[in-house]
Amino acid sequence: MKNILLPTDFSENSRNAINYAMRFFENELCTFYILNVQKASLYMTDDLMAAPMNTSVHQSVINTSKEKLNELTKYLQKETTNQKYSFKGITDYDVFTDAIKQAVKSKKIDLVIMGSNGATGAREVVFGSNTLNVIRKVDCPVLVIPQGYVFENLKTVLYTIDDNDHFNTEGMDPLVDTVTKYKSSLRILKIKEDDTVTIAEFDDKKQLKDFFKNINHTFHSITNVPSALAIDSFVQIMNIDMNAMFIQKETFIERFFYGSETSKISYRTRVPLLIMKN
Structure with a gap:
């Protein structure tokens, strides 16, 4: 069985990478760990105002992330009933690469699949900072999927x-x-x-x-x-x-x-x- 890590920020780019992974591993026994990383510095005054009075901003953000991950994993499970796939959501409140490292170690990850998450041209993709940092700092193979790239048989x-x-x-x-x-x-x-x-x-x-x-x-x-x-x-x-x-x-x-x-x-x-x- 393979353990695959799929980082997501719920963007179209990350979702496209997940779709590629679903096709790439067809007919294999896989556990997909879908990771959403929240960074504390991203949450400012608006988040403080929006958070319920009986909860912290941290907990509110984590709960929202978990809800989105739960929806995504349920959808993927439904869409891949003919495959030998299982899905587990992970929410982390950390530096992006540190969260990836922890997941790779604790879940014995064989491969990280992620979107390029950078600016795009008509036929090209510039690598974003998160992708480059994972390539640099994480001791695990990484498969980077260009934005909008649709799976094709690997001839x-x-x-x-x-x-x-x-x-x-x-x-x-x-x-x-x-x-x-x-x-x-x-x-x-x-x-x-x-x-x-x-x-x-x-x-x-x-x-x-x-x-x-x-x-x-x-x-x-x-x-x-x-x-x-x-x-x-x-x-x-x-x-x-x-x-x-x-x-x-x-x-x-x-x-x-x-x-x-x-x-x-x-x-x-x-x-x-x-x-x-x-």
């Missing part, structure tokens, strides 16, 4: 490797589970700074071939192109349905999501982005 999955990455089987389960379940073709893309092939890179490719021997896979590389631009172009040309990667270094996160001083290009995902940890 082709991209596994992106940074030039400084070295192959390690630890943390690969979410990717392997996905391509195995959907019988996806796997495109392995190496983002390189130059055409030099090192011994370590040669060894990595050999290990990757062996590791994915039972999965239809191909190798690709793009040289001397900013990572964000290289991936975005590849996703469009190769009709990618999901992009998976490890993000291990803070410097790469900054360069990838915000753009370097030289490129000024930040990553804006068109397809679900699976962030793995090892």
